[in-house]
Amino acid sequence: xxxxxxxxxxxxxxxxxxxxxxxxxxxxxxxxxxxxxxxxxxxxxxxxxxxxxxxxxxxxxxxxxxxxxxxxxxxxxxxxxxxxxxxxxxxxxxxxxxxxxxxxxxxxxxxxxxxxxxxxxxxxxxxxxxxxxxxxxxxxxxxxxxxxxxxxxxxxxxxxxxxxxxxxxxxxxxxxxxxxxxxxxxxxxxxxxxxxxxxxxxxxxxxxxxxxxxxxxxxxxxxxxxxxxxxxxxxxxxxxxxxxxxxxxxxxxxxxxxxxxxxxxxxxxxxxxxxxxxxxxxxxxxxxxxxxxxxxxx
Amino acid sequence: xxxxxxxxxxxxxxxxxxxxxxxxxxxxxxxxxxxxxxxxxxxxxxxxxxxxxxxxxxxxxxxxxxxxxxxxxxxxxxxxxxxxxxxxxxxxxxxxxxxxxxxxxxxxxxxxxxxxxxxxxxxxxxxxxxxxxxxxxxxxxxxxxxxxxxxxxxxxxxxxxxxxxxxxxxxxxxxxxxxxxxxxxxxxxxxxxxxxxxxxxxxxxxxxxxxxxxxxxxx
Numbered sequence: 001x002x003x004x005x006x007x008x009x010x011x012x013x014x015x016x017x018x019x020x021x022x023x024x025x026x027x028x029x030x031x032x033x034x035x036x037x038x039x040x041x042x043x044x045x046x047x048x049x050x051x052x053x054x055x056x057x058x059x060x061x062x063x064x065x066x067x068x069x070x071x072x073x074x075x076x077x078x079x080x081x082x083x084x085x086x087x088x089x090x091x092x093x094x095x096x097x098x099x100x101x102x103x104x105x106x107x108x109x110x111x112x113x114x115x116x117x118x119x120x121x122x123x124x125x126x127x128x129x130x131x132x133x134x135x136x137x138x139x140x141x142x143x144x145x146x147x148x149x150x151x152x153x154x155x156x157x158x159x160x161x162x163x164x165x166x167x168x169x170x171x172x173x174x175x176x177x178x179x180x181x182x183x184x185x186x187x188x189x190x191x192x193x194x195x196x197x198x199x200x201x202x203x204x205x206x207x208x209x210x211x212x213x214x215x216x217x218x219x220x221x222x223x224x225x226x227x228x229x230x231x232x233x234x235x236x237x238x239x240x241x242x243x244x245x246x247x248x249x250x251x252x253x254x255x256x257x258x259x260x261x262x263x264x265x266x267x268x269x270x271x272x273x274x275x276x277x278x279x280x281x282x283x284x285x286x287x288x289x290x291x292x293x294x295x296x297x298x
Numbered sequence: 299x300x301x302x303x304x305x306x307x308x309x310x311x312x313x314x315x316x317x318x319x320x321x322x323x324x325x326x327x328x329x330x331x332x333x334x335x336x337x338x339x340x341x342x343x344x345x346x347x348x349x350x351x352x353x354x355x356x357x358x359x360x361x362x363x364x365x366x367x368x369x370x371x372x373x374x375x376x377x378x379x380x381x382x383x384x385x386x387x388x389x390x391x392x393x394x395x396x397x398x399x400x401x402x403x404x405x406x407x408x409x410x411x412x413x414x415x416x417x418x419x420x421x422x423x424x425x426x427x428x429x430x431x432x433x434x435x436x437x438x439x440x441x442x443x444x445x446x447x448x449x450x451x452x453x454x455x456x457x458x459x460x461x462x463x464x465x466x467x468x469x470x471x472x473x474x475x476x477x478x479x480x481x482x483x484x485x486x487x488x489x490x491x492x493x494x495x496x497x498x499x500x501x502x503x504x505x506x507x508x509x510x511x512x513x514x515x516x517x
Contacts, residue, residue: 006422008409011387013395018383207379210341211440212369213396214362295361 016208017201017221027193027226028233031186035237035278038182039271043245045175046267052168054262059157059164063141065095065126066153076100078150079124085148086128091136094129126152186278187285190230194222194289209297219290227283234278238271245271299333300345307333308503311347315481317447320474322490323483325500331483332376334500335450338481339373340364352447369397372441372478374451378433380425386412386436387421393444408443415439415469430457438469448479455486463489 065086069078079097086095098106103125130136138156145152198205208218249263299308308330315321323331336342337349340356349356351367359367372393380389390412394404412421415435425433434457441449451470455463467489474480481498484490490497499507 002409002413003419003421006385006387008387008405008421011401011405013391013401014384014388016381016384016392016395203379204381207381207392208396209365210339210368210373210379211393211396212365214365217396 017197017204017225024229027189028229028236030189031230031233031278031282032236032240034182034186034189035234035274036240037237038179039238039241039274040244041175041178041182042270043241043263043267045172046270047263048171048175049168050262050264050267052164052171055164056161056168059161061130061132061135063128063130063138063157064155065128065141065145066155067097067124067126068151068153069124070149070151075122075124079126081148082126082145082150082152085144085150086126086141089136089140089144091131091134091140092128093131096127096129098125098127100124183277183281186230187281190226190282190285191289194226194286195293197222197225198290198293205294205297209294215291215294215297218294219287222290223283223287226286227279230282231275231279234275237278238274241274242268242271299330299337299342299347306345306503308337308500311505313498313505315448315479317479318474318477320471320480320493320495321482322493322495322497323481323500324485324487324490324497326485329500330503331500332452335373335452335481335483338448339371339450340368369393369444370447372444372446372449374434374437374441374449374454376452376456378425378437380433380436380440382425384424385421386417386423386425386428386432389425389436390439390443392440397444404443411439411443412436416465431459431462434458434462434466435469438466442473442478445476446478448481449473451480451482453484454482455484455489460488464492467493 065082067075067079067082069075073081076097076099083095083097086092089095100122103122106125128141138154138158141154141156145154205218245263245268246265249265249268300306311334323334325331333342337344338351343357352370354367356364356367381392384392387408391401391404391408394408395401409418409421412418415438417432417435417439420428420432423432425436428436434454438451438454441451449470454470455466458466463486470480470482471493497507498505
């Protein structure tokens with residue numbers, strides 16, 4: 001009589017490592033948290049980069065002219081003359097003299113309402129919108145003002161643009177550094193888990209080894225196991241980060257959660273590689289750890 | 299051979315196992331029987347001397363070639379070393395799986411072998427649910443399933459009654475008849491005497507008898 005519970009013809013090989021391990025849950029949790037943090041960092045970096053690009057574009061497409069009236073000419077007349085001179089310059093879309101009230105409104109955040117007294121000489125400003133395709137340079141504007149006999153200072157916002165670009169660059173490198181640190185931490189955790197797994201399953205490994213299994217055969221068992229666990233954890237972490245980002249996007253409308261970090265729906269795609277990267281890092285870390293430890297078996 | 303800095307467990311041994319031969323390895327507990335088997339199944343390295351298997355000095359064999367040599371040796375461990383999370387069928391099929399064979403090629407062979415060792419109705423069972431004798435027979439089936447050139451067994455009748463011991467002995471004799479070289483470490487003098495096979499006898503790490511029919515036989 002054969003085994004009524006077993007049909008050899010339908011048999012498929014069972015996993016050589018025990019299916020469940022008490023440590024797997026903790027490992028999945030840790031890697032999921034690391035992936036969650038990495039994904040949030042990546043989404044934050046994308047939003048910061050978008051904000052920086054937006055600000056840079058806005059500033060690059062405009063210039064501010066500070067007009068100092070000469071002699072008996074009134075400030076308003078000098079500003080109007082400057083706007084008229086600049087309107088004809090190639091690469092200028094629009095030049096508009098700002099009224100005194102608008103100039104005060106621009107200065108109020110820095111000086112305060114009380115300081116804006118009548119007897120303080122208030123410079124007049126001319127706002128210049130540049131043609132985005134062929135913008136006029138600061139030198140072109142300065143030349144036109146001099147030709148019109150207007151004494152003025154041209155601010156093409158290059159100092160601000162430089163500061164913003166430097167800030168955006170620092171944010172990008174910081175995000176990359178954080179992501180690399182998280183990847184290194186994940187690799188270390190997987191390496192530790194592999195060593196613990198090898199120690200826990202030493203009896204299995206010895207039998208495989210003495211039955212003629214090559215080091216690569218045994219290492220692949222751990223490589224597959226930890227890649228699967230990390231991939232699953234990466235999926236959890238990435239989903240969590242995408243949900244948080246989606247909530248932030250929904251809560252903040254078109255601007256995202258805050259104008260400082262304008263999120264776009266496309267930014268959520270940044271989490272897509274996370275499960276695959278987690279699985280890849282886990283596979284490499286597990287393989288290296290297993291190879292090193294199995295070499296000792298001879 | 300020595301473990302770490304401990305005194306030598308085996309010393310000055312010189313013997314040959316001819317292809318297709320059958321030998322018992324006898325000796326008291328601690329005489330070095332298991333250590334000698336470990337040297338042969340490449341679980342340990344000799345601290346001095348030379349071991350030649352299949353015409354090759356095993357210490358000169360590159361690490362990546364040693365697994366191939368191990369596949370030519372089937373081992374029945376004293377403590378069985380069955381994988382507790384695998385069924386009897388999976389345990390038995392293990393060496394074939396390691397050798398890279400496709401399941402479709404060996405399913406029927408494994409089932410037939412398990413039937414041959416009396417485990418036809420226990421193929422699905424986990425080792426924890428098997429009796430001592432069943433575990434022993436499963437360990438033997440796993441050791442021979444890949445048709446190794448050498449079969450080493452460490453006290454294969456240590457956990458079974460006399461009747462089962464005789465059945466196991468017959469199993470090894472049959473495997474030897476099919477072409478495998480067999481070396482069985484045992485302290486069961488009755489089994490040795492009943493078999494009439496040549497004996498290697500160890501005492502305090504030295505081989506003091508190398509002949510037929512056990513103690514007192516031709517030196």
